Amino acid sequence: MPLLEIKNLKKTFGGLVAVNDISLTVEKGEIMGLIGPNGSGKTTTFNCIMNVFPITSGDIIFQGQSIKGAKTYNICRQGIGRTFQIVKPLARLSVLDNVTAAAFCRVNTIKEARSEAERILEFCELDKEKEKLAKSLPIGGRKRLEIARALATKPSLLLLDETAAGLNPSEADAAIELIKNIRNSGISILIIEHIMKVIMTISDRIHVINFGQTITEGTPREVADNQEVIKAYLGDQSC
């Protein structure tokens, strides 16, 4: 049984069809990449999974149960963590408080939440910044904070939305390391990414979409050689 199964997902905003009949699965322990040009419906898919808005049709099955229509906070409690493409730090709280707030999802006392938060900050290499205000972090730190916060909710599945965007090459390498470590700790990952180096290196499988529809799915190698994918990213080679 796959960990996550998206079945014929369709999402329309009035007349605009943002996601059109997308089906994909994420198996336990794997890193599934989701790629496509800008505006292809990737983040909308994430928003559908988390029920940020109701889906038009289709179903989303997590650990064998449909989570269609469930409240976002319940979906988190069931085990799906999520980062945002445009980071949403709890700006006026410290880095430690950001993650402590998230840790309360699983524990009840301040002591436990704080110690769990410190453990995760160390894992994400943010422990030196733990007293700093979240808004004072540069983009690289904010992206890592997004991940740390999601990890504090102890997810089985982590939805990463462009966590490497805006990072310089060495920061991107560190991000790859972190994502690998997360997978090795037993968390499955569905990752949206534009930076090819990142997505090709860490994904077990990749699902490619464009204009809200599936183009193809396969291993990184298969996807890189696929004509449709090349056309979608680079345009028609009619010159």
Added chain:
Amino acid sequence: MKKNRWMIIFGALSLLFPLMVPSSYYLHLMIIALMWVIIGSSWNLLAGYTGQVSFGHCIFFGVGAYTSGILATKLHISAWWGLLFAGPAAMLVALFVGWVCFRLRGPYFALATLAGGEIIRLIATNWESLTGGMVGILIFQTFKSKLPYYYVVLALACLCIYLIKVIMKSKWGYYFVSIREDQDAAETLGINTLLYKNISLLISAFFTGTAGAFYMNYMAFIDPQVVFSLHYISVMAILVSIVGGVATIWGSAVGAFVMVGIQEMFRSSFFGLAPKWVSQAHALVFGLLVIFVIMFLTNGIVGDWAKIKRYVFRMPR
């Protein structure tokens, strides 16, 4: 440890105040200020900490006051029972207010609560069989001396601040500020934002309602114009917290004394030393003060205390 020493000093001073300053006039000012400590702190819990800016806190104050008054006029029991029942009554009303208003965010929530305050004022004015309408409710004052009232409101204020402090250091406190900073992010962290917004509202309403019941007992007279007042109650609660410092534990306490002090200084034309027209100027001064705070001291007196020390006391950075 230094903080504890200050707490003990202030605690002793506040207990001994009426004995040191036996003036009925100053005791009245202290009582009113302490009442605003309660209302301001509870507004701050909802608005400063949870980010839901209410312009309708008069709803809970008035409900509390009328609960106390109606117990006396309709059920013929002592209005002091209001101190016990006003909080729960205000919470019931708050449940309804939350059900309606939390569908909205930010300025729209503020407008909805403002409208709510006006609506309940009109209801109280017109439901004459229950509230006495414009005539208001008049009861006998239990005590001739102001002393018992002072200690009651002092105890209520201490309880209020203590409870808010405890709450803010708990899981609830973290959840409240998370909702304030980013409600959508908070949802994805497993926080039931609607539930916790309501919890914050209920606690806030409880204390404000209790303050209203105290007001009924102390002033012995209420009417819809006063207790359901946008200007005198709802907006004053906001001013007290802004000037003192939103999202701080002691901000509303400091703000309460500052605002009541300023209000009285102007109402009395600087205790009779200034020309008569000065007594009309308090609203103007409030407005200027808020503008000043918003521009230069956004975190209020308590929040920006370090900044104040630097500029006023010329202390080094």
